[in-house]
Amino acid sequence: MAELHPIALEEFCAESALSAQTLAAALRDLIRTGEGVVVLCGSVYRNRGIEPLLDAVVAYLPSPLDVPAVRGTQGGAVRERIADPAAPFAALVFKVNSTATGRLTYLRVYSGTIRKRDAVLDAGVRRTERIGRILRVQADRHTEMDLAVAGDIVAVVGLKAARTGATLCAPGAPLVLEPPNAADPVVSAAIEARRSTDADRLASALARLVEEDPSLAVRTDSETGQTVLSGMGELHLEVAVEKIRRAHGLDVSVGRPQVAYRETIARGVSGLLHRHVNQDGGAGQFAHVVLDVEPLETAPDAGDNGGGGAVGFVFRSTVVGGRVPREYVRAVEAGCRDALAEGPLGGHPVTGLRVTLTDGATHPKDSSEMAFRMAGRLALREALRACAMVLLEPVVEVTATVPDDAVGGVLGDMAARRGRVSGSTARAGTVVITATVPLAELFGYATRLRSRTQGRGTFTTRATGYAPAPSAVPVSDGTSR
Incomplete structure (x- = not known):
C-alpha cells in the first residue's frame, strides 16, 4: 500500500513501519482517488462487524467537500450542483421505510437547504410534495431537526409517493440525478402464510418490502399459483423473510418454487374420430368431429396463432361443404384450447402442436356450440393420450x-x-x-x-x-x- 502514496512511502522507507495516523490518511486519499479499497468482514444478519464498518465510513470515506460536484440533467442538458447550502436544493431518495409511526423517506442532500414544511418537486414524475418533519436517524433514535443542508443524510416525514431513486429538488430549479441501479434478482423462493386468514396481511407486507428494497421482486406464478419472492441471494431472502416474521408478526413458510413444466407431442395422430352424444332428457347434445394432431414446426415457445390462448398452438379447419358451420368450428377450437390446460403426462399445459379439423357432422336439432366445444375438448384429450408425448x-x-x-x-x-x-x-x-x-x-x-x-x-x-x-x-x- 505504501508504494501508492508518497508520504506513506517516505515514512515506510525511513521507519520501516507506518504510524496509525499516516496509514489512515493514506487510505483516505487512496479511496478518494479510487486507487484503494478497504475491505471489512461482518454479517448484517447476525449484527457482527457493524461498528467497525461505521468507524471506517467516518475515517476513510470522503466528505461532501472532497468529491466533485454532483451531476444531473435539466431539460436534456447536464448540470452540476456543488455541496453548498446556498445552492438550489437537490437530494436523492435512497431508502423508503414504513414504520408504525408513518412513512420515512431517507434523503442524501447534495446541495441547498431544506426546512420543515418546504415544498419539494419529485423531478422524475413532476409531482410536488411537502416536507412534514426532518429527522436525524441514529440506530432506533430519531432526533427532530429544523433544517438539513448539503452533505446531510436525513429522514423526512410527509412524502407520500416518492420512491427509492427519486430526485427531490427545489420547484424553481428542477434537476434529475442519476438513480442507483438495482441489479436483477437471481434467487427465488416461494412464500405463503401458514394460516389462510393471513394471506392479505402477507401480500401487504410483501408490497411494503418491495417498496423499501427495489432489489426485491414479488410475482405470482400464473401456472403454479405460488407467490414467488426474488432477491440478490439466499441471505438476502432470509433477511427479507425474517423482517416479515418480526415486523409483521406473520408465520410464513418458505420453499423453493415449483418449476412450470409443459408438455408437447413428438408424434401425432391422424383421423381421430369423436362423437359426442348426450340424450338425458330435454334438449340433447350431438357433435361429431374428426381431428388430425401433429407437432408444430416452430419452437415450442414461439407463440400462438393470435387467438390469445395456449402458447404454441395452431388450429385450422379443412372441412368443406358446410358439414360443420363456422360458429361450430370456433367452438371446436375453444374446446381444444380447454384441453391444452392439462396434458396426459403430469397435468402440465400442452404446447407446440397443430390441430386440424378435417371432418364432422351435425344434428338438425341437438347440435349446438356447447356440444361442439365439449366434443373438441374430449377429442383432443383422447388424441393426446394416443400421441407420443414429451415433457x-x-x-x-x-x-x-x-x-x-x-x-x-x-x-x-x-x-x-x-x-x-x-x-x-x-x-x-x-x-x-x-x-x-x-x-x-x-x-x-x-x-x-x-x-x-x-x-x-x-x-x-x-x-x-x-x-x-x-x-x-x-x-x-x-x-x-
Whole structure:
C-alpha cells in the first residue's frame, strides 16, 4: 500500500513501519482517488462487524467537500450542483421505510437547504410534495431537526409517493440525478402464510418490502399459483423473510418454487374420430368431429396463432361443404384450447402442436356450440393420450464471471446441473462462461458459485424457453417420469 502514496512511502522507507495516523490518511486519499479499497468482514444478519464498518465510513470515506460536484440533467442538458447550502436544493431518495409511526423517506442532500414544511418537486414524475418533519436517524433514535443542508443524510416525514431513486429538488430549479441501479434478482423462493386468514396481511407486507428494497421482486406464478419472492441471494431472502416474521408478526413458510413444466407431442395422430352424444332428457347434445394432431414446426415457445390462448398452438379447419358451420368450428377450437390446460403426462399445459379439423357432422336439432366445444375438448384429450408425448422443462442462459483459478470447478458444477456450455471468454484474470441450464437445477446455485470461487464469482440469468427433459428428471410433484 505504501508504494501508492508518497508520504506513506517516505515514512515506510525511513521507519520501516507506518504510524496509525499516516496509514489512515493514506487510505483516505487512496479511496478518494479510487486507487484503494478497504475491505471489512461482518454479517448484517447476525449484527457482527457493524461498528467497525461505521468507524471506517467516518475515517476513510470522503466528505461532501472532497468529491466533485454532483451531476444531473435539466431539460436534456447536464448540470452540476456543488455541496453548498446556498445552492438550489437537490437530494436523492435512497431508502423508503414504513414504520408504525408513518412513512420515512431517507434523503442524501447534495446541495441547498431544506426546512420543515418546504415544498419539494419529485423531478422524475413532476409531482410536488411537502416536507412534514426532518429527522436525524441514529440506530432506533430519531432526533427532530429544523433544517438539513448539503452533505446531510436525513429522514423526512410527509412524502407520500416518492420512491427509492427519486430526485427531490427545489420547484424553481428542477434537476434529475442519476438513480442507483438495482441489479436483477437471481434467487427465488416461494412464500405463503401458514394460516389462510393471513394471506392479505402477507401480500401487504410483501408490497411494503418491495417498496423499501427495489432489489426485491414479488410475482405470482400464473401456472403454479405460488407467490414467488426474488432477491440478490439466499441471505438476502432470509433477511427479507425474517423482517416479515418480526415486523409483521406473520408465520410464513418458505420453499423453493415449483418449476412450470409443459408438455408437447413428438408424434401425432391422424383421423381421430369423436362423437359426442348426450340424450338425458330435454334438449340433447350431438357433435361429431374428426381431428388430425401433429407437432408444430416452430419452437415450442414461439407463440400462438393470435387467438390469445395456449402458447404454441395452431388450429385450422379443412372441412368443406358446410358439414360443420363456422360458429361450430370456433367452438371446436375453444374446446381444444380447454384441453391444452392439462396434458396426459403430469397435468402440465400442452404446447407446440397443430390441430386440424378435417371432418364432422351435425344434428338438425341437438347440435349446438356447447356440444361442439365439449366434443373438441374430449377429442383432443383422447388424441393426446394416443400421441407420443414429451415433457418440456424451462431453461435459462447463465452467464457466470469467475476467476481463472476457479474455472474447472465451475464447469464441473454446471455439467452436474445438466448445463451445456456454449462459450467462454477471458477478461483480465477472469473468465466469462455462457451456458444453458435447466431452471430446476439452478436452485442454490448462488451459494454454490460463491463457495467454488471464494465469493469472487457472479452470474446473471436470462430465460430462453423450453427444452425436452430427460426421462429421469423429477417433476414438480417429486416423482420422475
